[in-house]
Amino acid sequence: MYGSLLLADPGGVLIWAGLTAFVAGLMRGFAGFGSAILMAPVFAVLLGPVHMVPMVAAIELPMSVMLFLGCRRDVEWRFVAPLSAIAIIAMPLGIWFLVNLDSGVITKVVSIIVLLFVAVLITGWRYKGPRPLPLTLGIGGVSGAMMATTSVGGPPVLLYMLAAEMPAATVRANIVAYYLFTGFVLVAMVISASPTGTAAVIDAGVVLPVILLSSWLGSRLAGKAAESTYRGIAYLFLSIAGLFGLFG
DSSP states (O other), X not given: OOOOTTTTOTTTHHHHHHHHHHHHHHHHHHHSSOHHHHHHHHHHHHHOHHHHHHHHHHHHHHHHXXXXXXXXXXXXXXXXXXXXXXXXXXXXXXXHHHHHSOHHHHHHHHHHXXXXXXXXXXXXXXXXXXXXXXXXXXXXXXXXXXXXXXXXXXXXXXXXXHTSSSOHHHHHHHHHHHHHHHXXXXXXXXXXXXXXXXXXXXXXXXXXXXXXXXXXXXHHHTTSSOHHHHHHHHHHXXXXXXXXXXXX
C-alpha cells in the first residue's frame, strides 16, 4: 500500500512541493493560466511522473469546478463535447505509456513540452487554418493521450481554442469545461490503474490550500501593472520549471 509522499518527507519534498504550488497559484491568479504546466515538470522530478499526473489533475479540479459554475452558460458544447470525448477515449493509451515508459524519459518529455509551449506563447503564433471535425478530433486525441502520460495535455487544445473565431467569454468557458471533464475522468482512470493514484490524490489535498490561497493573492495583484508584465513573469516561471525538469 502506497502512502503520501509529501507527508513522508515533511522537511524536504513537502517544502519544495508547497513552494511550487504557491508560485503556480500566484501565477494562475495574476496571469490566468499555467499552474498545471508549471507544476508538472517540478513534481515529476520531486515525486515521479506516475505520482505527478493524478496529483496535478486533482489539484486543478476544484479550481475548474469553481470557474465552470461561473461560465457554464457560455460553453459552446458542439465544439467542446467531441473534443472532450475523443480526449477521454485516448487517455487509456496515455496511461499505458505513463505506467510502462521510463520515468526519466517522461520527465524530459514534460519539460520539453513546457518549453516549446512557452516559445509558442512568446512568439504569439496562432493556428489560422480551417477547423474540420477530423482535425478537432485529432487535437483532442493527442491532448488526451498527452494529458494521461504527462499531465501537460493543454498546449494543443489551448492553441486550437484560442485561435477560434468565438467571443472571448466563449473561448474561456470552452477551456474551463474541457479541463473540468477531462480532468475528472483522468483522475478516476489513474486512480484505478496506478498503485499510487490514491496517495497522489491525498497529496493533492495537502497542497491544495496553498495553491488556492496563492491564486487568491495573485488575483489581488492583477490589474496593478500591465498585462504584459504578468505574462512576462509567467513565461519566466514556466521556463524555469521546464529547465528544472530537463536538467534537475
